[in-house]
Structure formats: C-alpha cells, structure tokens
Amino acid sequence: MANDILEGTRRFGVPHQPIPADGLVNAVEGTLAEFLAGQIAALDAVDPALGMFARTTRDLVLAGGKRLRPTFAYWGWRGMLGSREPVDSVLPALAALELMHTFALVHDDVMDGSATRRGRPTAHRLFATQHEIAGRSGDSEQFGSTSAILVGDLCLVWADQLLAQTAVTTATLFGVRACYDRMRVEAVAGQYLDVLGETQPDEWSLERALVVARHKTASYTVQRPLQFGLALAGPMRRMAPAINEAYDSYGIAVGEAFQLRDDLLGVYGDPKVTGKPASDDLRTRKPTALLMLAHRLATPAQRAELAQTPAGAVIPADGSGGPLSTAMKLPGSARDVAVREAATDEALSMEARIARQAEVIAETGAVSQVEAMIRQRVDQAVSAIQNAPIHHDARAALIDLAMTATHRPA
Incomplete structure (x- = not known):
C-alpha cells in the first residue's frame, strides 16, 4: 500500500517537510503500511500460505492502538533538536517500536489466554479460527498458539529490519540500538516476573508488583522510548546528560502511573471501551499493585x-x-x-x-490509594520535565502526555 504521508521524503527526492505533532500517528501508520507491503510481497512469492500469514500479522500491527511508544520517542527526539528538523529520516525507527510492541502484545495474549485485544480476536484466536474453518487436522487451539508465537517472533525480526532503515549515521544508529536492546531485555524481564507472580500470588507484595510495573511497562512504554528518541538526535551533545536524566525520571514516573491505571482498568474498565473482558486480572489472580495493596489494607x-x-x-x-x-x-x-x-x-x-x-477491593480503600499514587507520579513527572533543558514545544507535549496517558478509559 502506498504511503501518501511519505510523499516528499528522501525516497522521492522532493523537499523535506516537517510533520506536525498531530500527524505523527498517520506518518507512523504510513511507514508501517509501506514496509509491511514489501514484506508480504516477499513471503507471498515463496508460498501463498506465507502471504496469508504475513497479511494476518500486518492486520494485527495496524489494528489501532494509542501509538504511545513512537509518540514518546518522537518528543524525546524533538526535545533535543526542536521543531525544525524534518522527521522523515527517523520515521523507520519510530515505527519499529510499534512492531516490537505487537511482538510483546501477541506473546502476552498467548501467555494470558486472552480472547480479545482492542475489541478484536487475539492472534492465537484468529489462527485457531482459521484452522477450524479450513477443516485441518490436529488441535486448533495448539495451532493458534503456535502461529501466534511465530507472529510475535516475526514482528521482532521486522522491527530490527525497519530500524536498520533509519537514515542516521552509523554512530547514531549504534547508540539507538543500544537503547533499543536494553528496552527489549527489560520488557522480557518484566514479563517473566509478571508470569512468575501469577504462580505464587501469596508470596508477592506491593513493592514487587511495582518492580514488575517498572520493567514490564514503564521501561518500554515511556522511559526507554524517550531515551531512544534522544539517541536518535545523534552523539552526545552538551545538554544531553541533563536531558537524559530528566527523561529517566519522567519516564519511570509516567510509566508506573500508566501501569497503575491499567491495573484499575483491568478490574473496573468497561469492556466496550477497553476491548478486553471485564475483570480479567481477577480471573487470573494477577498480583497487580492494586490487588497487593488491597490485601495489605484488608x-x-x-x-x-x-x-x-x-x-x-x-x-x-x-x-x-x-x-x-x-x-x-x-x-x-x-x-x-x-x-x-x-x-x-x-x-x-x-x-x-x-x-x-x-x-x-474498593471497600479496602485500595482504589483511592492507587488513584493517589497515579497523581503523585504525574506530579513527579511534570516536575522532572519542567526545568529540563529541552525545547518548549516538547516540554508542553510531554506534560500533556503525562496526563492523557495516565487518565484514560482504555
């Protein structure tokens, strides 16, 4: 599919045009669509079944979502360079974060046995249904889970390939890659702790639940994407250490608040808005910060x-x-x-x-305390970014994102 937003980028030899902030999501979507079209064509040429597999994967990648990770990375980059630098050179890197995110979501859904994501069937349910409709032999659930794991693996490889297309110097790309690799390791580490917690809920604690939140969510949703964006701005500049420190403090605070909001939505969210079944966390007895706090107060x-x-x-x-x-x-x-x-x-x-x-849980007072924890972290984030030596438009955007990312219905 052609990417109209990329008309006027280096690929077509026309003058660069900065993309306004409100067009960022469209630019990321367009970059993903163009990249995925090429990947589908390559797999289709090998075998039509692979083309179908790749199309299902594409549909999962492009099935909506808040696109928070490329948004935070974008403002991390803008915070250093300001608004005049054209964004087209770094769009592949920003879009690669969404492929990594799809990898994490698809594998997470398999681990949790989730039936829906964003109001649609999860990857393993899609492939199980395809198996049933085609009348193939074998267990459809097993086929679905196996295929979904491969979808996640493929997205992680595609993320690497797309990141490599970023038009920056080799030195800059090495710095970006180091941040990206750290982000991936922390996401896997946090996910393992999350899975481990479900197997021993009686041994978990509020403090450990917050460690999970910091690694599984805060790291790869806010903290590292901001630093990823800063790395995209190029080798260390005079103000980079101070900016990096501000992004670190802001990212941890907003990322933890984002997960705490997820904990509340996992129990009290409206399925029509969240796209997930109500009270899934209680069904699985997931030891979230909300549940651990409720146990402590009960x-x-x-x-x-x-x-x-x-x-x-x-x-x-x-x-x-x-x-x-x-x-x-x-x-x-x-x-x-x-x-x-x-x-x-x-x-x-x-x-x-x-x-x-x-x-x-509500009667224990845990809900109101989690709301207070969210407000406290948002205040910490705003304070961290308020005096950071970044461009004013990035500061304003990040202050706004601190609120919108942590006070949301889904």
Missing part, C-alpha cells in the same frame, strides 16, 4: 474473600462433590441437560464472586 474477612479463587470452593482432586461432576453421572439426555445447567450456574456464580471481589 480486614481478615476481606482478605479471605480476596483469597478465594474465582471458581469458589475447591473441588476434590478426584472430581467428586461438584455439581458438574454429579451431572456427568446421570444417564443419556438427562445428563446433557444437567451438564448445561450446571455449567451455566457455575459461570454465573463465578461472575458473582468476581464482582464481589471488585467491591471488596
């Missing part, structure tokens, strides 16, 4: 309710004692009816328990 009775799994009372290991297992013992059609009724009752009971846990 009375013994409240703590007991929060400790209960969404499935309620534990059924013996042999399967006896539960309504569903009792229904399974009935003969013929009576069994089918009883199983459907038992499954429906169990689902309704689970929803009621999850809703009650959400109420208990």
Whole structure:
C-alpha cells in the first residue's frame, strides 16, 4: 500500500517537510503500511500460505492502538533538536517500536489466554479460527498458539529490519540500538516476573508488583522510548546528560502511573471501551499493585474473600462433590441437560464472586490509594520535565502526555 504521508521524503527526492505533532500517528501508520507491503510481497512469492500469514500479522500491527511508544520517542527526539528538523529520516525507527510492541502484545495474549485485544480476536484466536474453518487436522487451539508465537517472533525480526532503515549515521544508529536492546531485555524481564507472580500470588507484595510495573511497562512504554528518541538526535551533545536524566525520571514516573491505571482498568474498565473482558486480572489472580495493596489494607474477612479463587470452593482432586461432576453421572439426555445447567450456574456464580471481589477491593480503600499514587507520579513527572533543558514545544507535549496517558478509559 502506498504511503501518501511519505510523499516528499528522501525516497522521492522532493523537499523535506516537517510533520506536525498531530500527524505523527498517520506518518507512523504510513511507514508501517509501506514496509509491511514489501514484506508480504516477499513471503507471498515463496508460498501463498506465507502471504496469508504475513497479511494476518500486518492486520494485527495496524489494528489501532494509542501509538504511545513512537509518540514518546518522537518528543524525546524533538526535545533535543526542536521543531525544525524534518522527521522523515527517523520515521523507520519510530515505527519499529510499534512492531516490537505487537511482538510483546501477541506473546502476552498467548501467555494470558486472552480472547480479545482492542475489541478484536487475539492472534492465537484468529489462527485457531482459521484452522477450524479450513477443516485441518490436529488441535486448533495448539495451532493458534503456535502461529501466534511465530507472529510475535516475526514482528521482532521486522522491527530490527525497519530500524536498520533509519537514515542516521552509523554512530547514531549504534547508540539507538543500544537503547533499543536494553528496552527489549527489560520488557522480557518484566514479563517473566509478571508470569512468575501469577504462580505464587501469596508470596508477592506491593513493592514487587511495582518492580514488575517498572520493567514490564514503564521501561518500554515511556522511559526507554524517550531515551531512544534522544539517541536518535545523534552523539552526545552538551545538554544531553541533563536531558537524559530528566527523561529517566519522567519516564519511570509516567510509566508506573500508566501501569497503575491499567491495573484499575483491568478490574473496573468497561469492556466496550477497553476491548478486553471485564475483570480479567481477577480471573487470573494477577498480583497487580492494586490487588497487593488491597490485601495489605484488608480486614481478615476481606482478605479471605480476596483469597478465594474465582471458581469458589475447591473441588476434590478426584472430581467428586461438584455439581458438574454429579451431572456427568446421570444417564443419556438427562445428563446433557444437567451438564448445561450446571455449567451455566457455575459461570454465573463465578461472575458473582468476581464482582464481589471488585467491591471488596474498593471497600479496602485500595482504589483511592492507587488513584493517589497515579497523581503523585504525574506530579513527579511534570516536575522532572519542567526545568529540563529541552525545547518548549516538547516540554508542553510531554506534560500533556503525562496526563492523557495516565487518565484514560482504555
């Protein structure tokens, strides 16, 4: 697909034009679309099935999203260079962050078993459905998960390829790459801690949940993209150390606040707005900062309710004692009816328990305290950037982003 926004860039030999801030997302989208069109054509030439695989991957990359990472990187770059420098030379680097983000989201959805993302089926569900419709042999769920893992891997490779197209000096690209590599390592480290926490929720704490937030979210959403943008501005200049320090403080504070908002949305968000099922974090017992804080503030009775799994009372290991297992013992059609009724009752009971846990979390005061933690971090971020030696338009944009990224409905 042709990229109209890139008309007038170095590829066409026409004079450069700076892209206004409100056109940045369109410019990133256009860069991605043009790059992905070439990748699809190359894989299509090998085998039509690969072309289909690549098109599904493209659709996942371009399926909306806030494009926060390239936005923060853009303002990190503008903070050093000002508004007159044309952006076309660094668009591949900015767009590469979205390919890395897709890698992280797709793998995260497989790990969490999530059915939807941004209101659409997740990658593993898309491929499982394709498997079912085609009538292929084998397990469709397994095929879906395997294919989604490959989608994430492919996006990470594509991110490297697109980053390499950035029109900067070799020395600058080395600096950018060092920041990019650190970002990726921290994202993987944070994700592992997140997965580990779900396996031992009773051993987790508020402090450890914030460590996860800092590495899984703050690092690759705000902190490192800002420093990535600063690296794109070229080798160290006189004010670069002071700017880097300001970006570091701002990025950690806004990134943690962003994750804390996600914690609240994971329990109280509207699925029609978030694009994710309601209360997913409670279903998986994810030890978020919100839940850890609720446990800390809870009375013994409240703590007991929060400790209960969404499935309620534990059924013996042999399967006896539960309504569903009792229904399974009935003969013929009576069994089918009883199983459907038992499954429906169990689902309704689970929803009621999850809703009650959400109420208990609010009753502990954890929600209001998390809101206060968000406000505190936004204040810290604004203070860090207020006196930083960056261009005034970047400062204004970053102050605005500190608010919009952390006070959002999705």
